[in-house]
Structure formats: structure tokens, C-alpha cells
Amino acid sequence: MDRYLLIVSTLCFLAAIAHTVLEIRNRVFQPMRFTFLAVGLGFIFQTAFLSVRGHALGRCPITNLFEVIIFVAWSAALFYMVVGPAYRLSLMGAFTAPLVVVLQLIALLAPIDHPHRARLRVNSWLEFHASMSLVAYGAFALACIAGVMYLVQERQLKTHHLHSLFYHLPPLTDLFSAIVRLLWWGFVLYTLGLISGFFVGEPLPWTQIVCATGVWILYALILQGRYLRWFAPKRVAALCIIGFSAALTLLWGITFTAQTHAP
Amino acid sequence: MNLFCVGLSHHSADVETLERFGGHAEIDCLLRTSGCAEALLLSTCNRVEVYAASVSRVSTLDIARCLDRRIDSHMSPESAPFYRYEDAQCVRHLFRVASGVDSMVVGETEILGQTKKAYEAARASGAAGRYLHRLFQRAFRVAKQVRTHTDIARGAVSIGSVAVDLAQKIFGDLGNCKVLVLGAGDTSEKTARALVSRGVSDLRVSNRSGERAENLAQLTAARVVPFERWIDECREIDILITSTSADVALLGRDQLAPILRARIDRPLFIIDIAVPRNVDADVDALDGVYLYDIDSLQSIADQSLAMRREQIDAAEQIIAQHVAEFDESIARGLNYAARTSDHPAVDDSSLSPSES
Numbered sequence: 292m293d294r295y296l297l298i299v300s301t302l303c304f305l306a307a308i309a310h311t312v313l314e315i316r317n318r319v320f321q322p323m324r325f326t327f328l329a330v331g332l333g334f335i336f337q338t339a340f341l342s343v344r345g346h347a348l349g350r351c352p353i354t355n356l357f358e359v360i361i362f363v364a365w366s367a368a369l370f371y372m373v374v375g376p377a378y379r380l381s382l383m384g385a386f387t388a389p390l391v392v393v394l395q396l397i398a399l400l401a402p403i404d405h406p407h408r409a410r411l412r413v414n415s416w417l418e419f420h421a422s423m424s425l426v427a428y429g430a431f432a433l434a435c436i437a438g439v440m441y442l443v444q445e446r447q448l449k450t451h452h453l454h455s456l457f458y459h460l461p462p463l464t465d466l467f468s469a470i471v472r473l474l475w476w477g478f479v480l481y482t483l484g485l486i487s488g489f490f491v492g493e494p495l496p497w498t499q500i501v502c503a504t505g506v507w508i509l510y511a512l513i514l515q516g517r518y519l520r521w522f523a524p525k526r527v528a529a530l531c532i533i534g535f536s537a538a539l540t541l542l543w544g545i546t547f548t549a550q551t552h553a554p
Numbered sequence: 555m556n557l558f559c560v561g562l563s564h565h566s567a568d569v570e571t572l573e574r575f576g577g578h579a580e581i582d583c584l585l586r587t588s589g590c591a592e593a594l595l596l597s598t599c600n601r602v603e604v605y606a607a608s609v610s611r612v613s614t615l616d617i618a619r620c621l622d623r624r625i626d627s628h629m630s631p632e633s634a635p636f637y638r639y640e641d642a643q644c645v646r647h648l649f650r651v652a653s654g655v656d657s658m659v660v661g662e663t664e665i666l667g668q669t670k671k672a673y674e675a676a677r678a679s680g681a682a683g684r685y686l687h688r689l690f691q692r693a694f695r696v697a698k699q700v701r702t703h704t705d706i707a708r709g710a711v712s713i714g715s716v717a718v719d720l721a722q723k724i725f726g727d728l729g730n731c732k733v734l735v736l737g738a739g740d741t742s743e744k745t746a747r748a749l750v751s752r753g754v755s756d757l758r759v760s761n762r763s764g765e766r767a768e769n770l771a772q773l774t775a776a777r778v779v780p781f782e783r784w785i786d787e788c789r790e791i792d793i794l795i796t797s798t799s800a801d802v803a804l805l806g807r808d809q810l811a812p813i814l815r816a817r818i819d820r821p822l823f824i825i826d827i828a829v830p831r832n833v834d835a836d837v838d839a840l841d842g843v844y845l846y847d848i849d850s851l852q853s854i855a856d857q858s859l860a861m862r863r864e865q866i867d868a869a870e871q872i873i874a875q876h877v878a879e880f881d882e883s884i885a886r887g888l889n890y891a892a893r894t895s896d897h898p899a900v901d902d903s904s905l906s907p908s909e910s
Contacts, residue, residue, distance in 0.1 A: 448724065449838070451850045453857060458708050462726035463821060520818045523841045 293343040294399070297361065300336030301395045303329050304388045311385040315456060326384035333391065334368040341365060351418040353425060356546045357404035362422070363542070364394040366429020367436075374433055374473065386436045417491040424484030424503070428542065430477030431510070431535050434470050438531035441466040445525055467524045470531055471517060478510050502541040509534050555591065555685055556610075557884070559644040560617040561603030564658045566635040575621040576602040581681050583620035588612045592683040594676040594690070596651070598668050600658050605648060607685040614638050642881050645689065649873045652693040653700040654707065661706035661862040666697045689880070696876045703872060706865040709858025713741070714748040716851045716858070717825045721749065721793055724823050724844060729753040732791040735776065736784055737798035738766040741827045745795050746774050758791070760784040762798070788813045788822070795825045796832035806834040814840055825851070 307329035676682035
């Protein structure tokens with residue numbers, strides 16, 4: 292039953308993509324309206340899915356790779372709902388929707404939704420640690436999307452070839468400031484998640500600790516590099532994309548080891 | 555009641571003809587002499603048009619006489635390049651005019667402001683009644699919808715406005731941008747003024763001739779920078795406009811690269827409108843530098859105009875839909891308009907500044 296909610300949610304995000312593609316093709320793109328509505332509806336169905344699954348499990352639904360991927364997609368949509376309108380990043384919904392669709396399609400199509408044989412013990416610190424870290428992934432996902440938008444806009448400005456999309460993308464400096472804020476949001480939440488990991492009261496696998504610390508160091512380096520002006524904005528944008536790709540890979544490692552160590 | 559439009563525009567007449575008819579128009583004449591029940595005169599540099607409603611047919615010659623009293627009374631209407639649209643054709647024409655579809659620069663928004671002013675004048679003098687009121691209110695709605703739902707007004711179509719648009723796409727709010735104008739030529743002055751009109755307050759001018767720099771600085775409320783020190787300003791500024799008559803490039807990659815290291819997180823927008831160019835083309839390869847010369851600015855202006863023209867079909871569809879609806883409401887006898895005796899003033903809030 293809960294998978295149907297996820298399918299409907301994916302269809303909403305697909306509708307946002309299709310609408311954007313059609314409008315951009317016809318050069319009559321109206322940002323914010325339909326996209327925001329479709330992404331908002333998709334987010335509601337995502338939330339309904341997580342709620343139904345959470346009630347069934349009796350805990351935060353992040354017990355296997357399937358649920359973790361959906362939680363990351365939900366976090367990305369959540370950050371878009373908060374950040375997109377606030378920063379007037381009108382096209383961000385159109386860029387967020389494809390990422391969410393890819394994540395949800397992987398989750399729906401890959402055989403990764405394995406239920407746990409035994410009912411999992413509720414550990415509030417562990418749940419806080421995992422959920423906070425995954426919400427931080429949502430911020431990193433949005434930073435990655437803002438990074439893609441920055442590079443698209445920058446490329447158009449450099450090549451002097453301005454597509455219709457150019458007029459709908461935000462200014463470079465606005466995008467860069469959104470990237471930096473999202474990185475900070477993600478980094479603070481991830482740090483909170485990491486620190487709470489010390490209070491779970493049970494030993495965590497060392498691979499999980501190494502992977503989680505690796506992600507933290509990666510984003511700390513990007514922020515430090517930005518603060519010390521090692522990297523130009525274009526490089527920070529590219530690093531956000533590389534960083535999120537690496538973080539997703541490490542997340543798979545973290546979830547995999549967590550599942551193999553689960554009772 | 556007959557609804558019609560008689561006029562001249564850049565499509566049918568040259569500037570001299572437009573000047574001849576545009577400068578002598580009198581709304582009283584249209585109402586008293588020609589026998590129109592309602593009349594409105596739209597006179598811009600690219601068109602002179604009369605929109606009117608009458609019980610019996612008013613000839614094009616009668617309208618032409620009111621527009622130019624010098625016209626020979628025995629002159630046939632065919633000798634002047636007037637066009638005439640009746641009923642639905644008139645409605646469609648006005649919707650096209652107000653939307654900028656019929657303009658010389660497709661999609662320009664100045665015409666909407668001019669149409670609103672013309673309507674206001676006619677309303678204030680009592681020349682526009684319920685027919686024209688309904689027609690023009692609908693035209694303003696159509697124009698707004700066309701601009702919102704198509705890209706017809708998107709993109710700048712003159713060198714100065716392209717430069718300003720690009721600056722806004724790089725920096726967003728231009729209020730905090732520092733601009734250096736190198737060379738005190740006419741084009742750089744226009745570009746600098748366009749930037750100031752969009753919020754730039756920190757403007758600096760540098761020129762070989764100190765006197766010309768002082769003159770430009772006075773005109774634009776700028777600060778003068780000695781010519782030998784202009785390159786140091788590149789550490790601070792966000793936008794550089796160059797238009798000197800130097801035969802060799804004044805700024806190259808080797809000069810700019812060390813400066814950029816000190817300002818790595820801030821982009822530098824260079825507008826090189828000099829011929830020959832003042833800035834080496836390879837400067838554009840540097841991270842964070844966006845170099846545009848006169849050719850690239852012109853090319854973007856051309857792209858924008860082509861993009862606007864591509865939007866005409868989409869605009870025509872919106873217009874056709876509104877013409878059909880308006881036609882239907884006219885057929886119903888303007889019941890709504892008949893119930894309302896007063897005509898509200900035009901809301902000017904949706905007007906955007908005109909280009910160039």
C-alpha cells in the first residue's frame with residue numbers, strides 16, 4: 292500500500308519535469324506556479340509514505356537502503372520547499388525534481404526494500420543521529436542542484452550563447468550565496484548527527500564511522516576552502532556536485548554496513 | 555455602434571508622414587467634426603492611430619482631415635497611406651499594438667504605457683465612453699497576459715540594455731557594484747548611465763584626457779581616477795567599461811591574473827565597447843571574468859530580438875482568444891458596461907521601464 296503513495300509522489304515530480312521541459316521547449320516558461328505545486332504535492336505523498344511506513348515500523352523509517360534513499364529524496368524536497376521560494380530560486384524546483392525522480396525510481400525498481408526479520412529496537416539517539424544526518428543530505432543535495440544551476444548559468448555567460456533558460460536562472464552571486472548557505476545548513480546538521488552518534492549507547496561498525504567522518508571532512512574542506520578563498524565560486528559549485536556524488540556513494544556504504552550489522 | 559481604427563504606423567508610413575499627421579491631431583475635431591461618438595488618439599513616434607466608435611460610418615478622409623488640417627479637402631483617402639480596421643479587426647489590431655506584437659522592436663513595453671496614457675487622456679476629456687473603455691481595459695489585460703505567458707518582452711535588444719541585463723545576471727542587485735568607466739566616449743557614457751539607472755552608485759571614470767574625465771564624472775556623479783592608476787582599481791571594481799581609442803590592448807591576461815588572485819570570490823564583468831578592442835580576448839579564459847565586446851553584445855541583442863519574434867505565434871494565440879471573447883461580449887450588447895456609468899482610471903503599477 293505505502294509503495295503506491297511513493298509511485299504517486301514520483302508521478303508528481305515527473306509531472307513537474309515534463310511541464311518544465313515542455314514550457315522551456317515552447318519558450319513560455321512560467322517558474323514557480325506549476326512546478327512548485329507539483330513538487331509540493333509530491334512532497335505531501337512522500338511524507339504520507341514515510342508516515343505510513345514509520346507507523347508500521349514503530350520508528351523512524353530509515354531501516355534499509357530503500358527507506359534511506361526515500362528519506363534523502365524527501366529531505367531534498369523539504370529543503371526546496373523552504374529554500375526555493377525564500378531565495379527566489381524559481382528554477383530550483385525544475386532542477387530538484389529530476390534528482391528526486393532518479394532517487395525514487397532507483398528505490399522503487401531496485402530490489403532493496405528488504406524488511407527486517409526481527410522488530411528493530413527503538414533507540415532515540417540512534418534515530419536522531421540517522422535522521423539528522425539524512426536531513427543534512429537534503430541540504431547537500433540542494434547545494435548540488437544549486438551548483439548545477441550555477442555551472443549552467445556560468446557556462447552561458449562564458450560562451451555568450453544565451454538560451455531561454457538564462458533569463459529564468461537566478462544571478463550568479465545569488466546562486467553562490469545560496470550554495471554557501473545550504474552547505475552551512477548541511478554541515479551544521481551533519482555535525483549534530485555525527486556528534487549524536489557518540490550517544491547511541493552501542494558500538495557502531497568502524498566502516499560506518501570512517502564513511503560518516505569522510506563525508507564530514509569532505510564538506511569541511513569545501514567550506515574551509517571557500518572561507519580561505521582557495522576555490523573560486525565556479526570550483527565550489529563543481530565541488531558541491533562531486534561532494535554530493537561521493538556522499539551518496541558513502542551513504543550506500545554506511546547503510547550497507549548498518550544493515551549487515553543489524554540483528 | 556461601429557468600432558473602427560484609422561491610422562498610420564512604421565509599417566505603412568515613413569517618419570516624415572508620421573510627423574506630419576502626429577503633430578496636428580485634435581481630439582475635439584474627431585468628436586465634433588467627424589461625427590464619432592467616442593474617440594481616442596494614440597500618437598507615438600512609430601504610429602498615429604485613432605480608435606473610435608460611431609453610430610454611422612465615419613470616412614477615413616474625415617479622420618485624416620482631423621489629423622492634419624493642411625490636407626487638401628479634395629484629396630482622396632487612398633493618397634495617404636492610412637489603414638483602417640473595423641470591428642473584430644480593430645479589436646485584434648489594438649490587442650496586437652498594446653502587446654508590443656505590432657511594434658518596430660517586437661515586445662517593447664513602452665507602447666503599453668503610451669496606450670494607457672492615451673486612454674487616460676481620452677477618459678479625462680470625456681472622449682472615451684463605455685465602448686472604448688471596455689475595449690482598452692481588455693487590451694491592457696491582453697498585453698499583461700501576453701507579457702506574462704510568453705517570452706516576447708524577454709531579453710534586451712540594445713547594446714546598453716544587454717550590458718545592464720548581463721550585469722544583473724552576474725551580480726543580481728547592482729546597488730553594491732563598483733563600476734569603472736575607462737575612456738569618456740559617448741557609448742561608455744550611455745552604458746554607465748544605464749547602469750546608474752539600475753542602481754549603481756559607485757561610479758569611477760578614468761581617461762587620458764583629465765578634462766573629459768572630469769566632464770563625464772560631473773554628468774554621471776562619478777569619481778575621477780587618474781589614468782595611470784586605473785589598473786589598480788581592478789582589485790576593487792565589479793564592472794569595467796572600456797571605450798578608449800587606444801590602438802593596442804590596455805589589459806591583458808598577464809596583467810589581470812595576479813589581480814584576480816586577490817579577489818577570487820568576486821566576478822569581474824568587462825564590457826569592452828572600444829574598436830579596436832581595449833582588452834585581450836584571452837582574458838575571458840580567466841575564472842570569474844566575463845568579457846563582452848561590441849560584437850558579442852550586438853549578437854546577444856540580435857538573439858533576443860530573434861527570440862522575441864519566435865514568440866509572436868504564441869502571443870497571437872492569446873490575442874485571438876481574447877478577440878473572440880470580446881466579440882462575443884459586444885454581440886451581447888455590452889450589458890455589463892451599460893450597468894457601469896463611470897470608467898476607472900488605469901492601474902499603472904504593471905508598467906515596466908522602457909528599453910534604451
